[in-house]
C-alpha cells in the first residue's frame with residue numbers, strides 16, 4: 001500500500017502544529033497499528049525533542065545525520 005502523506009501547516013505560530021503531529025502519529029500507531037514516520041522540518045526541532053531523547057538527537061547531529069545536513073548537501077548538488 002502506498003504511503004499517505006499528512007502535512008500540518010499554519011502560518012501562525014503556537015497554534016498546536018507540533019502537538020497535533022505528535023498526537024496524530026501516536027494515535028495512528030497505537031490505535032490502528034500503522035507505521036508512521038514523523039518528519040520534523042521545523043528548525044526549532046520541537047517535535048523531535050518531544051519524541052526522541054535529547055542525547056540521541058545530539059549524537060545524530062554530531063554525525064551529520066539531520067534534515068539540516070541533508071538539505072545542505074542537496075543545495076551543494078551532492
Ligand SMILES: Nc1ncnc2c1ncn2[C@@H]1O[C@H](COP(=O)(O)OP(=O)(O)OP(=O)(O)O)[C@@H](O)[C@H]1O
Nearest residue numbers: 010011012013014015016017018019020042044046
Ligand atoms: N489542543 C490543545 N489544547 C491546549 N493546549 C495545546 C493544544 N495543542 C497544543 N497546545 C499547547 O500550545 C502550545 C503550542 O503548541 P505547539 O508547540 O504544538 O504549536 P506550534 O504551532 O507547533 O508552534 P510553533 O509555531 O512555535 O512551531 C504548547 O504549549 C502546547 O502544549
Ligand SMILES: [Mg+2]
Nearest residue numbers: 017018042046
Ligand atoms: Mg511547532
